[in-house]
Amino acid sequence: MAKGRVTERRGKIPAYIQVASALRRRIESGDWQPLQQISTLEELEQEFQVxxxxxxxxxxxxxxxxxxxxxQGRGTFVNEHVNDKRWLQLATTWDGLLASIRDNVPRYIRVPNPPAFPRLAEGEGKPASSYVFLRSVQMKDGTPFGVVNVHLARDIFEKAREEFTKHTVLPVLAMVEGLEIRDATQTMVIGTADRETAELLQVSLSAPTAECRCVVIDADGVAVYVADITYRSDCVKLTIDLLEGLKRQQKDGRRTRQKAA
Incomplete structure (x- = not known):
């Protein structure tokens, strides 16, 4: 078992959170099995030098x-049934993304002086003439897990103003009549929580985060939806089917042979 000595704080992450993260990994990886007794407080104190x-x-x-x-009097044991904390499966398809967030209930936050336009990188389309900025905190069982900053083209927003201010934006956007979507991309990088994000997510300053950026471009090449989403790292996981393309080819091949027959 790898030892995890805490010799200094990473940024301003408290030492106990660093220790908890190391112990959590041992449980999740199976180093400590269900019902197994973990190391004693004295052993952990010596190991992590805290x-x-x-x-x-x-x-x-x-x-x-x-x-x-x-x-009491026996020690600390891994629970027999451990809930999967990383319940948030990041989607890798458009339909999967919509399905994963459709039932989310956002808590919208008023922003006094929001940025008028989103930052657009090469390939992310051209800006709309005007945007509405929406910030929200996503919750699960009363615990915040994501902070969402969205720039939504104003003309799109006006088509369903009430829906956009009550529900998660993207599923509503997908239902807007007359909107033709040409491109939709999602990018994820690993980051850390700044002071404001840490407060909203109820994590420590500089705690690790998963930062997703989603851009939706219409048929005219306009970036009608630009979202920067910061998730708590302890609830996120990403699973990719590496054979998805091959499976699709095989499925299409079977269909072709069936038609030929």
Whole structure:
């Protein structure tokens, strides 16, 4: 088992969160099996070179997450059934993306002086004449997991103003009558939470995040939807079917042979 010594804080992430992250990885990777007793507080204190109170805080965090249970006089044990904290599967298709966020209930936040236009990189289309800026926090079971900043073309917004201000924007956009979508891309990078994002997501300053950027371009080459989304890293996972293209080719080939027959 790899040892995880905490010799200094990364940025301003508290030491107990670093320790908790290392212990969480051991549970998720199977180093510590269900019902197995984990290392004692003294052993963890020596391993990570931190104070006993820091180790206690780390174990408290794991217990609150439902990963471990402390038993008086016996020690701390991995729970038999561990919930998958990384429940948010990042979509890799348009339909998958819409399905994954359709039922989200955003909590919109008023922004006093929002940026009038989004930053557009090469290949992300040309700007609309005017945009509406929408910021929201996405919640699950009362816990924030994502901060969404959206620039939406104003003419599109006016077609369904009420829907756009009550629901997640992208599924509403997909239903706008007369809108022809030419391109839709999503890019993900690993980042860290700034002060404002950390407060909204209830994580530590500089905590790791998954930052997604989604751009939707209409038939005229206009970027009608530009979203920058920051997710807590502890709820996100990305799964890609590496044989998806091959499976599609095989499926198309079977259809062709069936038609020929």
């Amino acid at each position: 104070a006993r109170v820091t180790v206690r805080q780390a174990v408290d965090l794991l217990e609150n997450e439902g990963l471990v249970t402390r038993k």
